Amino acid sequence: MEQAWHTWGYVVIAAVSAVPAAVLAAFLLARRRGRAGHPAPWRTAAADVGALAGTAPWIWMILTPGTAQGVNLVPLVDLARQVGQMPPGAAFVQVGGNLLVLAALGALLPVRSARLASLPAVAGVAAAASSAVELLQYGLRLGRVSSVDDVLLNTAGAVLAALVTRRWWARR
Template identity: 40%
Template structure:
């Protein structure tokens, strides 16, 4: 039942003395969602490291950094094989897309397309920087950063919002 109190100026305020309490089961469900999200991110990080941070022997003289957005995309689109272009572009879009779903499940801080864009953009920039400076046969590519980030934002907009809302509502 709400209680009322008088202010110094004579007006009254109403306060609700009931506090919302969570049950043990809601904490358990939330903990399981967080655990599943962390396991998903850990497994995803392992797969990404295997795909992107392994040396490419023999590719050294053919690999060049690209700091001009659109340059590599034009090269992909100028290839005679449409299949090869779609694999390259699609692969980069799909590569970090799971983060657009997993991050908002882990924390409400990652909900919102701008937050996904900034977080995944930074992750992709770090991956590309490591590739360009430390891994033989790999190069930094600005287009990869753009496509990776685009994929995560699209994944968030298409399913990440719904999954995160469902996961947070279950707790």
């Protein structure tokens, strides 16, 4: 646990410190949209800022240089290795973390836009975003493993989060 805090503590501190700025940004954005006659200024401003603020720290963590470069393109091989060979706590953190990477985006995207208020739309956006992050990890040679399983877990996390917020989705 101490190693995890040493590695990621600054991301947590920055994310928590950014909350007041995010609240202010949502307020100012909603006010501006309201003046412009936007039909749902508060809802869309909160969803936009929440999706960004809830996703950015995870992306920062993912794009932080690591120590193991690789590519895994065979589905579920990485996941099976993590669950089968890692200590249970480490496997839980790996799988749970990947499920949370795009959870804020998945939860708030359909709240933000009626056009994206479906599980296939959320899955498509999440898969594209996750694929872009994995390609960046590989292309920037960050010493990280780029894996199709990460894309699958990130996408699944976004879809599960969208299911949680289904009652608040934008009306069609």
